[in-house]
Amino acid sequence: xxxxxxxxxxxxxxxxxxxxxxxxxxxxxxxxxxxxxxxxxxxxxxxxxxxxxxxxxxxxxxxxxxxxxxxxxxxxxxxxxxxxxxxxxxxxxxxxxxxxxxxxxxxxxxxxxxxxxxxxxxxxxxxxxxxxxxxxx
Amino acid sequence: xxxxxxxxxxxxxxxxxxxxxxxxxxxxxxxxxxxxxxxxxxxxxxxxxxxxxxxxxxxxxxxxxxxxxxxxxxxxxxxxxxxxxxxxxxxxxxxxxxxxxxxxxxxxxxxxxxxxxxxxxxxxxxxxxxxxxxxxxxxxxxxxxxxxxxxxxxxxxxxxxxxxxxxxxxxxxxxxxxxxxxxxxxxxxxxxxxxxxxxxxxxxxxxxxxxxxxxxxxxxxxxxxxxxxxxxxxxxxxxxxxxxxxxxxxxxxxxxxxxxxxxxxxxxxxxxxxxxxxxxxxxxxxxxxxxxxxxxxxxxxxxxxxxxxxxxxxxxxxxxxxxxxxxxxxxxxxxxxxxxxxxxxxxxxxxxxxxxxxxxxxxxxxxxxxxxxxxxxxxxxxxxxxxxxxxxxxxxxxxxxxxxxxxxxxxxxxxxxxxxxxxxxxxxxxxxxxxxxxxxxxxxxxxxxxxxxxxxxxxxxxxxxxxxxxxxxxxxxxxxxxxxxxxxxxxxxxxxxxxxxxxxxxxxxxxxxxxxxxxxxxxxxxxxxxxxxxxxxxxxxxxxxxxxxxxxxxxxxxxxxxxxxxxxxxxxxxxxxxxxxxx
Numbered sequence: 001x002x003x004x005x006x007x008x009x010x011x012x013x014x015x016x017x018x019x020x021x022x023x024x025x026x027x028x029x030x031x032x033x034x035x036x037x038x039x040x041x042x043x044x045x046x047x048x049x050x051x052x053x054x055x056x057x058x059x060x061x062x063x064x065x066x067x068x069x070x071x072x073x074x075x076x077x078x079x080x081x082x083x084x085x086x087x088x089x090x091x092x093x094x095x096x097x098x099x100x101x102x103x104x105x106x107x108x109x110x111x112x113x114x115x116x117x118x119x120x121x122x123x124x125x126x127x128x129x130x131x132x133x134x135x136x137x
Numbered sequence: 138x139x140x141x142x143x144x145x146x147x148x149x150x151x152x153x154x155x156x157x158x159x160x161x162x163x164x165x166x167x168x169x170x171x172x173x174x175x176x177x178x179x180x181x182x183x184x185x186x187x188x189x190x191x192x193x194x195x196x197x198x199x200x201x202x203x204x205x206x207x208x209x210x211x212x213x214x215x216x217x218x219x220x221x222x223x224x225x226x227x228x229x230x231x232x233x234x235x236x237x238x239x240x241x242x243x244x245x246x247x248x249x250x251x252x253x254x255x256x257x258x259x260x261x262x263x264x265x266x267x268x269x270x271x272x273x274x275x276x277x278x279x280x281x282x283x284x285x286x287x288x289x290x291x292x293x294x295x296x297x298x299x300x301x302x303x304x305x306x307x308x309x310x311x312x313x314x315x316x317x318x319x320x321x322x323x324x325x326x327x328x329x330x331x332x333x334x335x336x337x338x339x340x341x342x343x344x345x346x347x348x349x350x351x352x353x354x355x356x357x358x359x360x361x362x363x364x365x366x367x368x369x370x371x372x373x374x375x376x377x378x379x380x381x382x383x384x385x386x387x388x389x390x391x392x393x394x395x396x397x398x399x400x401x402x403x404x405x406x407x408x409x410x411x412x413x414x415x416x417x418x419x420x421x422x423x424x425x426x427x428x429x430x431x432x433x434x435x436x437x438x439x440x441x442x443x444x445x446x447x448x449x450x451x452x453x454x455x456x457x458x459x460x461x462x463x464x465x466x467x468x469x470x471x472x473x474x475x476x477x478x479x480x481x482x483x484x485x486x487x488x489x490x491x492x493x494x495x496x497x498x499x500x501x502x503x504x505x506x507x508x509x510x511x512x513x514x515x516x517x518x519x520x521x522x523x524x525x526x527x528x529x530x531x532x533x534x535x536x537x538x539x540x541x542x543x544x545x546x547x548x549x550x551x552x553x554x555x556x557x558x559x560x561x562x563x564x565x566x567x568x569x570x571x572x573x574x575x576x577x578x579x580x581x582x583x584x585x586x587x588x589x590x591x592x593x594x595x596x597x598x599x600x601x602x603x604x605x606x607x608x609x610x611x612x613x614x615x616x617x618x619x620x621x622x623x624x625x626x627x628x629x630x631x632x633x634x635x636x637x638x639x640x641x642x643x644x645x646x647x648x649x650x651x652x653x654x655x656x657x658x659x660x661x662x663x664x665x666x667x668x669x670x671x672x673x674x675x676x677x678x679x680x681x682x683x684x685x686x687x688x689x690x691x692x693x694x695x696x697x698x699x700x701x702x703x704x705x706x707x708x709x710x711x712x713x714x715x716x717x718x719x720x
Contacts, residue, residue: 002537005549007447007489011516027516030509031542054542057518063543 003060010059014099018056022095028085029053035079035089045069049079049089052096061099070096071107071133097132107133139265140172142198143257144189146180146205148235153178155239157250161204164254170265172196181211186218193222200264204232204257225269227639227699232260259712266704270639275678277363278389279630282307284355284569287315289604289615290394291337296623298346302630305386306341307350307369309565313338315396321426323612324476325507329430350384354565358572361662361679362599363389363635390599390626393583394619395569397605400455400463400559407526408454408556414440415534415553416527418454419473422555426480435485438553448481449536449551450474450492451524455559457495463559465580468609470557471498472508477555479511491518491549493538501613520547527554560609574662575600583607593621597661598679601625641680642687642695646672649694655686 009015019025029050036048047055047067055063064070075090083089108129113121143165147153158176165174173192177185180203192198201224203215208231216226234253242249279302283294286308294306312318320330341347350369357368364387371382399418403411415438417425429436435444452470455462471494478490497519499505511517522539529535533550540547562581570577575595576584583602586594593601601622604615629635642663649672655664656673663679664686666672672694675686686695687702696702 001546002548003545005491005547007491007549007551010489010491010518025513025516027513030512031519031521051543054540058520058540058543058545058547059518060545 005058005060007059010057012059012061014061015056015059018061018092018095018099020095021098022088022091024088024091024095026053026056026092029057029087030085031057032084034082034084035087038078038082040076040078041072041074044072049073049093053087053089053092056092064096065100065103067096069093070100101134139170139199140197141170141200141202141261141264142173142189142192142196143171143175143202143204143261144180144185144192145174145176145234145253145257146185146203147176147178148206148239149178152205152235152239152253155243155246155249156234156253157246160250161254161257165257168258168261170261172198180205181214186214189215189218190222193219193224198224199228200261200267201229202232202257202260202264203229204234204253204260206235207231207233207237227270228264228267230260230264230267232257255712255714259708262707262711263699263704266701266707267699270698273637273639273641273677275361275363275635275637277630277632277635278365278387280304280386280388281390281392281626282365282367282386282388283392283394284573285315285394285396285604285606286310286313286351287394287396287604287615288317288334288337288612289396289606289619290315290392291334291341292616292619293392293394293603293623294347295337295341295344296620297626298341298344300623300627301346302627303346303348305348305350305367305369305388307353307355309352309354311352311374313341313349313351316420317612319420319423319427321423321430322476322480324472325503327476327480348386355569355572356383358574361676362597363629363678365389365391365599367391390601390629391573392601392603392619392622392626393569393573393575393595393606394603394615394622395566395583395606396563397560397609398563400561402454402556402558404462405455405556405558408451408524408554409527409529413527413529413534413554416556417553418556418558419470419477422477423473426477426484429484430480436481436488443552445481445485445488445552447489447491447549447551448478448553448555449524449534449549450478450490450555450557451536452492452494452557453523453559454556456557463561463580465559465609466498467557467560468498468500469560469611472501472504472611474555474557475508475511475517478517479515482515482517489518490515491520491551493520493522493524493536495521495523501611522547560605562606566606573597573600574660575602593618593625599629635678637678638682639677640682640698640700641677642675642682642684643698644673644675645694645696646670648692649673649690650692652691654689654691655695658685658689660685 033050036050039049047069052064070093073093079089145158162174162176173196179185212231216229219229220226238253281297281304283290283306294304297304314334317330317334323330353369353371356370359366367386369384373379409416425436438445456467499508520540522541524538527536534554536549538547574597578584583606585592595602603619603622651666651671653666661679663676667674
């Protein structure tokens with residue numbers, strides 16, 4: 001499938017929003033791939049962490065917004081530790097998650113947890129889970 | 138009767154651990170004509186050389202054979218040592234028993250010992266027939282010629298003129314400055330290229346030691362290092378009638394700085410072959426930028442004057458494509474493309490620059506920082522993959538490419554496409570190469586004599602290479618190379634005469650039939666048939682002793698001094714343990 005690139009959407013609004021939330025510029029990354037090589041969670045991801053940045057550089061945020069990578073990311077900071085340019089990928093992942101939540105897409109539903117689990121799990125699991133995975137709208 | 142001294146070197150363990158050096162010396166002492174034989178741990182050391190000198194002095198030796206490493210290593214060392222004792226240096230021969238014996242026969246000491254002896258015996262047979270030779274001395278004309286008035290040629294000419302030498306500068310155009318005049322800004326400091334070159338042009342015009350030949354071509358070259366005659370033809374100025382003016386300059390050293398041209402867009406059928414509007418080469422874009430920078434108006438595209446909002450730059454256009462175009466990297470495109478994209482975003486705020494690339498090569502000082510800094514600050518989008526094709530789609534140029542980092546196939550509609558075309562030798566470089574006997578490489582660039590150690594010397598002595606005529610290079614490197622050529626010529630001019638190894642070709646005029654086969658075979662232009670005397674002469678200043686004429690001569694009239702056919706045959710016969718053939 002041929003992917004259309006619209007030069008006007010390069011560095012467009014959505015990408016700029018991710019940059020703003022993350023406080024990181026996409027164009028600092030020169031795509032060496034060291035983050036992807038370091039990430040312990042890539043087997044579960046459908047897109048490499050470096051590719052998340054890549055799609056944003058190319059002005060294709062819709063690809064990233066469909067990916068599970070930002071949700072698998074555990075913010076372990078292995079990527080940032082090895083990055084030669086000092087890019088904090090965990091903040092970019094956070095930016096992408098925020099964008100996705102703003103699109104009203106919830107990642108967890110309280111109802112999906114059974115009664116038994118809800119009794120057993122500590123409160124903080126649900127609070128941080130909801131903060132991280134639930135749209136505010 | 139010869140009194141030969143043989144000196145066998147151990148080279149530490151390099152020779153001695155494989156060759157029984159004491160046995161070889163024992164054998165040598167019984168050989169007819171050998172007046173002295175000994176071995177030592179390092180013959181090239183001061184005490185080693187002292188042994189040679191002492192034996193020459195005390196035993197009145199006529200020849201010396203040093204059995205050691207390759208003659209490339211220490212032939213000069215031992216010849217010098219012998220000459221200090223009054224022996225003619227060309228009576229010293231090297232028998233290579235390291236590279237050609239001990240190193241390659243490490244498992245078999247007996248055989249290696251016998252072979253070392255045979256190599257020495259064979260060298261002794263050659264040494265016996267050696268004649269004392271004198272260094273060839275050639276006078277020097279202390280004037281220089283520079284071909285090409287771009288930044289490289291101008292730099293070389295100015296440097297030589299400032300050192301006090303008369304320098305003729307030949308430029309085929311009617312202005313100086315070469316390609317730099319077409320450039321907008323230079324990387325990494327965005328200096329105005331014209332403003333950088335203009336004072337140099339004035340300096341050059343004002344220098345009394347420089348004779349400027351504009352609108353001129355070199356039409357004929359004769360002579361040799363230190364003594365060239367160069368014919369220069371100057372065309373009348375445009376609109377004026379009259380015959381070209383012809384002048385002959387006598388010069389000692391020459392710099393070829395004939396520059397480059399861009400591989401034509403027309404040769405890139407995959408990129409429209411020059412027929413798609415708004416697909417231009419890097420130099421054309423430089424001119425658009427130059428105009429925009431001068432007027433302050435945004436960059437407009439050629440077809441309809443629209444202010445450009447999106448530009449796709451395609452790197453390696455024609456470069457690094459051994460199958461269809463040029464196999465080599467054109468070296469400067471990565472940086473000038475990055476610069477052009479940066480200046481575009483500066484002149485056309487909001488415009489998007491997308492750059493198709495394979496890798497970004499930033500091999501000069503400050504350029505990696507420059508390049509990455511621009512990407513970060515200007516948000517230049519590098520797309521890793523080569524553009525497969527492009528075509529006109531309505532108002533835009535549609536570009537098909539891929540991004541190998543994501544695996545996506547991409548389609549982009551752009552206002553303008555800039556091709557970073559391959560750099561190739563300038564038009565006419567081939568004739569220049571032939572006239573000056575300066576060889577070219579497979580891509581037509583002037584060939585350096587040794588890629589590491591003689592990077593500014595051409596294949597002809599006294600002819601030097603500067604700038605992109607030798608290989609694509611940026612202004613910094615062109616200037617460095619030009620300065621190197623000026624230094625080489627100055628060091629030549631610093632001596633009273635040139636000295637050359639006398640191991641050159643020799644002709645027996647009695648045997649020579651003046652057939653002339655030796656003339657075209659000689660790579661150095663050192664042979665000429667004397668029509669009056671009816672034999673072929675050797676220009677000893679040009680001859681490099683390669684032996685091509687010896688091999689082709691049907692009458693065996695040509696030979697190399699101290700390497701006559703008889704000497705070579707004797708060596709082979711001796712090595713094979715056969716009788717020496719009758720003289």
